[in-house]
Amino acid sequence: MNAIDEHVSLIALQEAPEEWSNDFMPKTFDEYLGQVELKKKLAIYTQAAKMRNEPLDHLLLFGPPGLGKTTLSQIMAQVMEVQIKICSGPMMERTGDLVAILSSLEPRDILFIDEIHRMPIAVEEVLYSAMEHFRVDVIVGQGAGAKSINLPINPFTLIGATTKSGAISAPLRSRFGIFERLDFYLDEELAQIVMQSATFLGITLSQESALKIGACARGTPRIAKKILRRVRDIAQVTNENSADTALVDRALQFLGIDAEGLTTIDHLMLQKIITCFNGGPVGLETLASMIAEDKDTIEQVYEPYLMRKGYLEKTSRGRQIPHSKLPMLKARYVGQGFIV
Numbered sequence: 001m002n003a004i005d006e007h008v009s010l011i012a013l014q015e016a017p018e019e020w021s022n023d024f025m026p027k028t029f030d031e032y033l034g035q036v037e038l039k040k041k042l043a044i045y046t047q048a049a050k051m052r053n054e055p056l057d058h059l060l061l062f063g064p065p066g067l068g069k070t071t072l073s074q075i076m077a078q079v080m081e082v083q084i085k086i087c088s089g090p091m092m093e094r095t096g097d098l099v100a101i102l103s104s105l106e107p108r109d110i111l112f113i114d115e116i117h118r119m120p121i122a123v124e125e126v127l128y129s130a131m132e133h134f135r136v137d138v139i140v141g142q143g144a145g146a147k148s149i150n151l152p153i154n155p156f157t158l159i160g161a162t163t164k165s166g167a168i169s170a171p172l173r174s175r176f177g178i179f180e181r182l183d184f185y186l187d188e189e190l191a192q193i194v195m196q197s198a199t200f201l202g203i204t205l206s207q208e209s210a211l212k213i214g215a216c217a218r219g220t221p222r223i224a225k226k227i228l229r230r231v232r233d234i235a236q237v238t239n240e241n242s243a244d245t246a247l248v249d250r251a252l253q254f255l256g257i258d259a260e261g262l263t264t265i266d267h268l269m270l271q272k273i274i275t276c277f278n279g280g281p282v283g284l285e286t287l288a289s290m291i292a293e294d295k296d297t298i299e300q301v302y303e304p305y306l307m308r309k310g311y312l313e314k315t316s317r318g319r320q321i322p323h324s325k326l327p328m329l330k331a332r333y334v335g336q337g338f339i340v
């Protein structure tokens, strides 16, 4: 795997399901660290719905990949003592796929649809009456004899997850009763998450090492855990029984992550904006083709973190480096032989 591939997989939109199969997964709101305000709200909603013996209102969760949307939904199902079925928007190709899933739900079950903004429109339309009236249209028979019948389904909760809230159509958006966003985690929260996983995996980690991982993890638990896995690999092959900060440094180096959590692609993007556009503004399309990266990935994965770090801003004319950061970044990328 070359450096770029490693970065892409580091913050990929989707996680390989086998990757964490033996890792710690939070199963209660208490074990789910951070997102304190959101957790408080969701705990009340789920508790109230459970007491009324009703399904929860349909919920739309918005936030960059890896922040814990799927995990949170699984915890909610656990609290409600119902089943959760997990599927992904782009994988549902035909309306029949969704109808089959909806018909299989027990009362109050949760249906979790990941990347809901990428669901084909015909499939999305099935959701409208399912969400609002708990009914679906089913086609029976074939050819001239085919007819559509409208069948009831059990009352359920739809949890839609999206990395791109602006891409949700208005009719779909209006059918959600609750709309919540997940924010990036603080470094200290990520350090706690790292410690939680390390304890579970039996790795001895100093507080300092956990904080170091937290500070480089782009505010994202999935990345923090990925770094921890590499730390564990290195500790294992070098026969070290505790992971100090030097070992964390080596893991970060392997992954091509710098002390601020920036990867090769982040640096490449900033460097292009500075050297080719004198700090911007530059359109997303132009930028994407210059660094040979997918537009959506730039928008949903790289930009949010660069903006949070204050290295990038969005204007009506495109992306640009904020004035306050320009001299520092120019010094870093221009004429200093900075090689991305």
Ligand SMILES: Nc1ncnc2c1ncn2[C@@H]1O[C@H](COP(=O)(O)OP(=O)(O)O)[C@@H](O)[C@H]1O
Residues within 6 Å of the ligand: 015, 020, 024, 025, 026, 031, 032, 033, 034, 035, 064, 065, 066, 067, 068, 069, 070, 071, 072, 161, 193, 221, 222, 225
């Ligand atoms: N608040 C948290 N506390 C502990 N671990 C978390 C937390 N949020 C996410 N994780 C872990 O991070 C990884 C990514 O979470 P996931 O729910 O798949 O994110 P998303 O669905 O938003 O992409 C999982 O391994 C999950 O266990």
Ligand SMILES: [Mg+2]
Residues within 6 Å of the ligand: 066, 069, 070, 071, 114
């Ligand atoms: Mg997910």
